[in-house]
Amino acid sequence: MSSQINYVFAGDIGGTNMRAALADRSGTLIERGVCQTEPELGLPQAEENLRALFEEVASGVPRDEVGGVVISSAGPIDPDSGIYVHPPNLPGWHDMTMKPGLATSLNLQVTIGHDATLGALAESRYGVGKGAQHLVYVTLSTGVGGGVIANGQMVTGAHGHAGEIGHLLVRPGGQSCNVGCDGCLEGISSGGGIARAATIAMSAGRASSMSDMTGGDIEAVSAQIVFEAAANGDPLGREIVESVIDAVATGFADILNTLDPEYLVVGGAVTGGLQPYWNDLKALVEDKALPHFKGSVPLYVSPLGDDVSLVGAATHAFDLADSRSG
Ligand SMILES: [Zn+2]
Structure with missing residues (x-):
């Protein structure tokens, strides 16, 4: 498989809403979706809803041109394993992760990032500090x-x-x-x-x-x-x-x-x-x-407003995908 990577997935998990976006190489979020997190229904249900949201935003592009997933999440969360550590805004998710499940169901590498750090990355590439x-x-x-x-x-x-x-x-x-x-x-x-x-x-x-x-x-x-x-x-x-x-x-x-x-x-x-x-x-x-x-x-x-961590997640996803493909 040597398709060119033209798109990535960017996700954002908060206590109230989950957002998913398909981004292109210009840093533009070309398709986006949002749904309620409903943490009380449990992490597996939220994982399934987020997966469906990613599939939905990617429905208009060739699937093999999507290069990876970066998600910023409310925490605390271990960035390597994606395991939550008593997250105050995601009750019931302690000691659980959706990272391996999403990687399997989307058949893509999934990376968890820190929202404000991804925000900083977005600002340094596309914001006032370009x-x-x-x-x-x-x-x-x-x-x-x-x-x-x-x-x-x-x-x-x-x-x-x-x-x-x-x-x-x-x-x-x-x-x-x-x-x-x-x-x-x-x-x-x-x-x-x-x-x-x-x-x-x-x-x-x-x-x-x-x-x-x-x-x-x-x-x-x-x-x-x-x-x-x-x-x-x-x-x-x-x-x-x-x-x-x-x-x-x-x-x-x-x-x-x-x-x-x-x-x-x-x-x-x-x-x-x-x-x-x-x-x-x-x-x-x-x-x-x-x-x-x-x-x-x-x-x-x-200047990036509410989209800052999603744009940062997309930026990081392209960086990772490009480094994997050499
Ligand atoms: Zn303090």
Whole structure:
């Protein structure tokens, strides 16, 4: 079999949805599908649904021109075996893997990747940092993740867990994340962390227009509501946003000082909320970073949006397929 590899599969498994795409060599996702993950139905059912989704997106192309599969998944997951390790958003999947089953049913090599690291790869090939050899991608979202490209290569670490930028301790003793580190970037500046800061303050009796915005249900405050309240001049909202900007700036300065990237690319829903404050954020990063970043803080918003990890998965799949075929 010596067919040319013109396509690859890219997949993404989250706690809510699974996505599958067929990509071509330009990095374009030419066909895509999505279905619910329904982790409670068990991993074998999800594996079957994902397989069907891959078959569906590939139905219009010669099957022997599809060169491999790369999937980014919620974790923790062992990247070699694909075995899940108590994944909080995929309950019941502990100690199980769909990697060998999918490889057999699709008759393709299946590789598991770290979503933000694949995101960094996508940004370095197709994003704002196209052609970059040194790039860091950070997603400020429900959680905070990060991926690193150094010397043009993905930095994976000894166990596939490199790039956990979300757990940089940016404010020791500050609000903690779900893992329990006190004052990490994720604890303070993730969507959940931002909402929690508001809920805690209001539970302690702090008055805020956010209470009216949620009909008095302070548990229902979201990061989006905090950003809206801040934009409308609510003192608590502004205070929280300032605290987030300070934490993010500290984390970004640490990243710049440690890795000296050409591009620090930021994506995720919280990044949208920070847009009106982007110049303030950039100035604060410049203040906190080493002097050689004066006037040249390489901070950018991701142009790839929600597709970033799928595009990265496709990019990695082509790299792997090409290295296998020599
Ligand atoms: Zn943490």
